């Protein structure tokens with residue numbers, strides 16, 4: 001048996017990287033019948049002696065992101081553009097919360113910076129400055145920011161997330177010329193991408209691996225206690241103990257340190273709004 005990492009799962013086979021080679025493997029029946037039995041990023045044991053290599057066992061996962069499923073992820077790169085498609089803070093924020101919930105690091109990546117005027121860049125900096133994840137400003141067209149991304153990718157498993165059409169595949173192509181991933185034109189009428197990328201698969205980029213994904217659109221908050229929600233917003237974690245009430249929901253309670261920080265610009269208003277929105281969704285017990 002040899003150890004390998006799953007690069008991608010297809011209906012009839014799984015591609016596994018074993019000692020530098022890519023093997024097209026079958027799955028042991030037990031794994032085939034299980035939902036999320038094997039996903040991209042899994043570390044697996046492969047019996048490679050027979051005519052067709054077979055994945056026999058999946059090692060315990062460090063973490064798991066779903067839709068699309070990727071396991072053992074070091075960081076999520078949340079890609080967003082300011083225009084084309086227009087910035088959707090709710091979407092960016094939900095991906096960041098999903099990363100926190102999965103206990104995965106996150107990097108915020110502005111794409112298509114070549115389309116932005118100076119004051120639009122300033123606006124982006126202003127919106128994201130108080131949010132405690134690194135922000136990298138990039139353009140696949142001019143190459144801006146790629147040098148800043150390279151060391152962040154090295155030796156790590158990263159997942160690209162973000163709305164369709166923000167330029168995830170083109171960014172990867174720019175990071176690793178010759179990759180040739182399909183990119184889509186944005187439909188001018190609806191100004192949303194076309195979901196050119198369908199499956200999660202891991203690609204070698206800069207001494208690390210990156211999963212180009214069709215984008216995570218839904219956030220699973222099932223199982224999150226409303227009391228725990230603030231812990232998924234790292235900028236609120238250190239503030240909560242300073243609220244007047246130990247059980248503060250950071251809504252309209254007097255002496256709330258989180259709301260005070262919002263007023264003073266130490267917490268981004270859009271992050272606090274998203275927190276309140278998610279709190280309400282949890283309380284209403286909506287189907288996620």
Ligand SMILES: Nc1nc2c(ncn2[C@@H]2O[C@H](COP(=O)(O)OP(=O)(O)OP(=O)(O)O)[C@@H](O)[C@H]2O)c(=O)[nH]1
Nearest residue numbers: 112140164165166167168169170183184195196197
């Ligand atoms: N001006 C400009 N256009 C870009 C840039 N990056 C991507 N685009 C364009 O934006 C469109 C969408 O890019 P994709 O890379 O397909 O977007 P995606 O995020 O992979 O989309 P899905 O696969 O649908 O999730 C394409 O027309 C790209 O050429 C950029 O840095 N600058």
Ligand SMILES: [Mg+2]
Nearest residue numbers: 168169196197
């Ligand atoms: Mg794509």
Ligand SMILES: [Zn+2]
Nearest residue numbers: 243248250256
């Ligand atoms: Zn509070």
